[in-house]
Amino acid sequence: MTDGQITRYVPGDCWAVNRRVVHSVKGDNALKWDEFGFIIDDTFLVDKLPTSQYWHLKLRGQAGLKNDSRAYQQLFDQAQQIRHLLTDNIDDYRRMEILGHFYQLLVLLGQHFSISSDPRDVPRNAQLVTAVMRYIHKHFAENMLSQDLADYAHVSQTTLNQQFQASLGMSVQDYLRQIRLMNAKKLLVETPYSIAYIASQCGFGSIKTFQRHFSQWTHQTPTQFRRSSTQPSQNDAGCF
DSSP, X not given: OBTTBOOOOOTTOOBOOOTTOOBXXXXXXXXXXXXXXXXXXXXXXHHHOGGGGGEEEOOBOSTTOGGGHHHHHHHHHHXXXXXXXXXXXXXXXXXXXXXXXXXXXXXXXXXXXXXXXXXXXXOOOHHHHHHHHXXXXXXTTSOOOHHHHHHHHTSOHHHHHHHHHHHHSSOHHHHHHHHHHHHHHHHHHHOOOOHHHHHHHTTOSSHHHHHHHHHHHHSSOHHHHHHHHHSXXXXXXXXX
């Protein structure tokens, strides 16, 4: 059952449930069920495929596939490959192999089993975006996700991302990350605090996450940025 609508699946079916949609599954208790699936984190998915924030997945088993039967079989095969690989000992090579199948599965979902809404067609709500931006500026140091911001604004995460994309050209998670990085940059220049302390004070879950995002943003590690920002340039030598 998905949002009150009942769909009956048979062995061999694949289906997808859209994020934040209320759903439940039940079957005959006398049968032995063998299920395999994924829960895909919103932040991870939007980071890898920004357009996915506008997806509405329409994968509902084999019934009514019509022109998507080949893609459906490919999707089923990719999932089966991942399932098989997970039964063995996982090393770095095996992990890369699994990710290869997983990314291909995402491509198939996006190209064949999703309906996308154009963010340019979204009526802009500047008041909503401004209110969330102010909340982010005040609470960026807290453990906060996109869903928390959507809950604060009393809208769905999809709606919030559509509004931020239409107004700022970025998702709400990207904006939150940018504010955290800007504040971290300020602390690196103006304080002697350790990198780990700055990472925690700016809302990053770990020092590795902070370093990765900071390096992508500035093309320098936090340590390199601090060193280059605090050392006087040659042009400043002898000046008062």
